[in-house]
Amino acid sequence: MKKHAIIPIFIPHIGCGHSCVFCNQNIITARSNVPSADDVRNTIETYLPTLEGRGLDTIEVAFFGGSFTGIPMNMQREYLAVAYEYKVAGKIHKIHMSTRPDYINEEILDNLKEFSADTIELGVQSFDDEVLALSKRGHNEEDVYRACNLIKEYGFELGIQLMIGLPGDTKEKAMESARKAAAIKPELARLYPTVVLPDTELAEMYRSGAYTPPSESEAIEITKEMYKILMAADINIMRVGLKSTDLMTNDMDLGKGYHPAFRQLVEGEICREQMEEALSHAVSGSCTFYSNEKWFSPMIGHKGANKKWIAEAYPDITPKYKIDNTLKDGIIFYMPFNSFVVE
Numbered sequence: 001m002k003k004h005a006i007i008p009i010f011i012p013h014i015g016c017g018h019s020c021v022f023c024n025q026n027i028i029t030a031r032s033n034v035p036s037a038d039d040v041r042n043t044i045e046t047y048l049p050t051l052e053g054r055g056l057d058t059i060e061v062a063f064f065g066g067s068f069t070g071i072p073m074n075m076q077r078e079y080l081a082v083a084y085e086y087k088v089a090g091k092i093h094k095i096h097m098s099t100r101p102d103y104i105n106e107e108i109l110d111n112l113k114e115f116s117a118d119t120i121e122l123g124v125q126s127f128d129d130e131v132l133a134l135s136k137r138g139h140n141e142e143d144v145y146r147a148c149n150l151i152k153e154y155g156f157e158l159g160i161q162l163m164i165g166l167p168g169d170t171k172e173k174a175m176e177s178a179r180k181a182a183a184i185k186p187e188l189a190r191l192y193p194t195v196v197l198p199d200t201e202l203a204e205m206y207r208s209g210a211y212t213p214p215s216e217s218e219a220i221e222i223t224k225e226m227y228k229i230l231m232a233a234d235i236n237i238m239r240v241g242l243k244s245t246d247l248m249t250n251d252m253d254l255g256k257g258y259h260p261a262f263r264q265l266v267e268g269e270i271c272r273e274q275m276e277e278a279l280s281h282a283v284s285g286s287c288t289f290y291s292n293e294k295w296f297s298p299m300i301g302h303k304g305a306n307k308k309w310i311a312e313a314y315p316d317i318t319p320k321y322k323i324d325n326t327l328k329d330g331i332i333f334y335m336p337f338n339s340f341v342v343e
């Protein structure tokens with residue numbers, strides 16, 4: 001498996017003239033200072049020695065945070081010039097940024113090409129116009145297709161970020177967004193359950209009763225279905241859920257929707273679903289479940305949840321868990337033994 005490292009550069013809200021109901025960019029980036037080009041250089045210089053000797057195939061400088069292509073062009077160029085210098089020197093291999101669908105046009109992409117940028121991630125969030133409007137995203141589905149097509153025409157790698165549980169969203173709408181994203185065939189995707197952050201319009205909506213976030217189990221169920229759609233289309237799902245460092249709140253009432261092991265919970269459910277189907281006709285005996293190495297931990301479940309569930313739900317069955325690296329990601333192979341009784 002290829003080893004990849006990211007040097008993250010956080011560019012806060014300055015790039016964005018919008019106010020999405022869920023966004024408190026200062027909290028998400030945990031920074032309010034706008035970095036200078038020297039700060040970008042210092043960040044890269046700080047990371048590079050820590051990445052030496054780790055057998056990495058690629059090192060990527062990634063501009064995250066606000067909307068990179070929405071910041072003034074001269075600032076984009078200053079930041080990009082630093083990253084480009086390291087790319088030309090062979091010290092990094094890729095340049096990556098996140099932005100909004102409506103901040104993509106020919107001039108912007110020509111500029112990114114000039115600095116040899118590689119990957120553009122779009123905060124699409126949903127393909128449903130009602131969800132986008134209720135979330136005050138300021139763009140619609142048509143903008144998404146226009147931006148994705150243009151990014152692909154220019155030959156950039158495309159990333160699509162989708163959110164789960166925005167105002168007006170439903171399981172079916174979320175799955176339809178995943179289907180539409182998969183049909184575009186981006187190189188990578190991220191799935192984020194909506195987190196109610198303090199100092200956001202969404203927090204006010206939540207307190208007034210105008211918005212109810214999905215429960216944790218609902219968010220896992222919806223994300224699981226979206227994950228399966230993207231996985232079936234061979235799309236690299238780079239992240240599922242926010243990182244703990246993304247969430248800077250001590251307000252226990254807020255921060256709802258955040259679970260530190262959200263990805264493990266979702267992947268564990270994907271495995272459990274297959275194990276449940278396999279065991280649905282079992283009566284007693286032993287059996288073996290196989291997954292590849294990467295999916296062994298999800299097969300066992302977060303904190304052993306799947307193992308515990310089988311022990312409780314199927315006390316007459318003795319399962320073993322083994323690795324078979326010929327299996328694809330997310331696939332559980334089930335082998336009943338001779339003593340196994342199948343209806």
Ligand code: SF4
Pocket residue numbers: 013016017018019020023024025065066067100123
């Ligand atoms: S576009 Fe991004 S940075 Fe701007 S308000 Fe929305 S989520 Fe925040």
